[in-house]
Amino acid sequence: MRILFLGDTVGDMGVKLLQTYLPKLKQSLKPQITIINGENATSYGRGINERVYKQIMNAGADVITLGNHAWNNDDIFNFIDQKNNLIRPANFPGKNVPGRGFTIVNVNNVKVAVINLQGRVFMDTLDDPFQTIDKVLKQLPSKINHIFVDFHAETTSEKQAMVMYLDGRISALVGTHTHVQTNDARILSRGTAYLTDAGMTGPYDGVLGMKYSGVIKHFLTQRPSRFEVEESGRGIVSGCVIDINNDGIAKKIKLIQLNPNNSYQV
Structure with missing residues (x-):
């Protein structure tokens, strides 16, 4: 089983990059399942709506994961319950939380x-x-041994603690949220693949996908500053590809990053 995972899709540029490069990556890497984190995919970089959901699915996603901005668009409440391939964090509190925290995909039986x-x-x-x-x-179900977790979290320590807790019980855990790809892809001792953060798909010349002017202003003044998604310039596509044995044990994880300084040949 080969899984292709791409990190936080940011803004219109991120969606356009998926539309351009995801088909090429799939043709080159031939994954059986493609998972995209879409929690920053709207034009203003927070949450997802149905239009963007359809764009990402049409680009080649099989499953879309979310994160802390899952509820930033009221539109999501109109369609998330009908989409088995759109999932939000399973640990949102309360009863009757919209949507679902996991999904099961049938890939060649x-x-x-x-x-x-x-x-x-x-x-x-x-x-x-x-x-x-x-x-x-x-x-x-007991017969499922191919299990992938997108852990949307801020700190490296929490992500590492989680994968150590799950090592041998899941096939792979990949972190999202920080938008910066880490260089620690590995297979743990009991066979779980791990990457602290997959990175982002979107603007390359901003700060985590945002225009740098507003971010710098905030740091200089410590006053509120409007963060706007960068809409022009160069782009980056980040993620990983994971190979999993039939028994659910990971055998390989490889970083993927397409950017102006480190182009991935497809």
Whole structure:
């Protein structure tokens, strides 16, 4: 089983980059399932709406994951319950939370579970992701051993603690949210693939996808400053590709990054 995962899609540029490069990546890498984090994919960089959802799916996604901006667009409440391939963090608190925190995809008669979690350190206080993942894993059919987790979290330590907690129980855990790809792709001792952060797909010349002028102004003055998505300039596509054995044990994880200084040949 080969999984292609691309990190946070940011703004209109991120969606356009997916439309341009995702078909080429899929043709080159031939993944069986493609997962895209779309929680920053609207034109203003927060959340997702149905129009953008359709654009990402049409570009070649099989599953779209979200994060802390899941509810930033009221439009999502009109369609998330009808989309089995759009998932939000499973540990949002309360009863009757819209949508679902995981989905199961049938790939050539092999079932793959895709789970979305959100961290709590330096982020909104959601339910405990460690206890949540235990509950989710118990809900999965016993025959499913291909399990992928998108852990949308701020700190490296929380992500590393989570993968150590899950090592051998899932096939792969890849972090999102920080928008900067890390260089620590590895297979843990019990066979779980791990990457602290997949990085982002979107503007290359901003600050985490935002225009740098507003971000710099905030740091210089410590006063509120409007952060706007960068809409022009160069782009970046970041993620990873993971190969998993039939028993659900990961055998390889490789970084993917397309940018003006490190182009990926497709």
